[in-house]
Amino acid sequence: MLLHQLSLYQFRNIEQLSTHFADEINIFYGDNAQGKSNILEAIYLLCTLKSFRGSRNQELIRWNQPEGFVQAEVHRREIIRDLRVVLSGNRRSVFIDEKRAKSLDETFGHVHAVLFAPEDLAISKGAASIRRTFIDRAVFNAFPGYYNELKAYDQALRHRNVLLKRDGGSIPERTILDVFDQQLASLGARVMARRFSLIEVFRPIFRDIHRDIAGLSRDADLYYDPSVQPIGGVEESALEAALLSRLQNELRKDVGRGFTSSGPHVDDLVLMLDGRAARSHASQGQHRTLVLALKITEIKHLHTILGVPPLLLLDDVSSELDEHRNNQLMEHVVQSAGQVFMTTTDPKSMRLKGKTVRFCVQAGKLISELSS
Amino acid sequence: MNLPVPLERLVASLSRLPGVGEKTATRLAFYILREKNNYAEELSAALLDAKSALRYCRRCHHLTDNDLCVVCVDTTRHSGPICIVESVPDLLAIERTGDFSGTYHVLHGVIAPLRGIGPDDLRLRSLIERLKTSAPPELIIATNVGVEGEATALYIKKVVQPLGIRVSRIATGIPMGGDLEYLDQITLSRALSGRRDF
């Protein structure tokens, strides 16, 4: 998968920009607050329709402008497509080859990117919700329909929570509660089953890569830690039965708290290092290595699913990694990733094999271009 | 820009319509005012007439200008199944297929605690009364496929169970002539997980 050409218009601090990229490595360098990450954000927006900073249109469109767009020419296998995301008011519309895409379904699946930014350290150190988001995105990459399954579970959950609170601490009417318990159990079982099988695929890849980066003496592992232990297997039907009986058993407690205590919305992904939970035991450097291994796993997984490597977006990563890990990252990058886009304040720290183009970014403009 | 008050009132009323924004409302308002041949009088008379003449069918809650709707007055349909739908547009969609020869029951909503809608806000009590006085051979639940439609279907199944009536749910799956390759992922996933013995 290759991004050949990119144009931005009234996006963040970039008034207008149009450029071609190298098939291998593209480096954006320059001082802070010049617009380097904004360019990566625009590429990410083309892939996901989302900002990786969670920003709304109002923040993405250049100040005092009514609208903006991001456009790119994407090559995948032999096929070339023109993608454009137009930001206007609160709307994000997608055009594929100048034709308005009718559904989100049509939109996704044209470009895939994996982002690695300093904040990603939180996947290892931070709250469980960050790890759930990580797994959910990986599942979504393999099964686009998962997006709706997850949304349906969340909706059923919010309905049930309203029922728990509605009668001021007394047990809600049984029939209506049963209906939502059943829905929550069946939708929740689907979510759990998808996550379990994803982790099954991730685990061996992750362990290998980690060993590669950290050395043979370090043993990393990961497993899905459900709030409801499945009895007799992780098939959907077994998970559904386990969830349903938990919801019923915890009803009194849930009414007291005003929310549903158990289910995939509180589950976690546990990273282990040498037999201990990494979250509480790993050092800063070990967290970095774990996250690095997870990200590379994500890239390899996508590569397998898509048949082509995804784009890799590295935002200020070299400043976060020491020299050894940086070299390891770059080696894997060159091996497994396709096209790479990275930002840095220090272009000299990037020692890379492969065709490289360096763009100097200043005040929202590309002021020079150096190929090597 | 300040519009004359009567015009602003008209724009405000029109923009309350679903799918109509301020801009469209303004365009419609100017159109109504400009049209000749008493269009404004005609439109307001039609609105008032529809509002005062239309009511819900005593039996199934479909729209009608009589005591019973066009479906319910046809007694040949009374021995067929009862099809439960969320809304009148859904009823009309099924009616257009020409394949259904029973009668309907319009709920006028779905169960949605998040929006404060419970079973008592739907036309469910009258359904139970109807089922008690004349049991149909089958109850087809045709609420939409989604969390709320599904919850409503499950709820109806539970409250109807004691009456011993056969209950079915409309199928979701692959449309006729649907090429698997071009089907959206969600429809395909759903069809796969809802597969049946063959």
Ligand SMILES: Nc1ncnc2c1ncn2[C@@H]1O[C@H](COP(=O)(O)OP(=O)(O)O)[C@@H](O)[C@H]1O
């Ligand atoms: N909507 C916007 N309109 C104009 N400028 C913006 C907008 N959003 C962010 N900026 C500016 O973009 C700059 C940050 O760009 P960024 O790409 O994050 O910097 P860096 O080069 O350090 O990665 C800041 O100067 C910020 O004020």
Ligand SMILES: [Mg+2]
């Ligand atoms: Mg930056």
Ligand SMILES: [Zn+2]
């Ligand atoms: Zn009727």
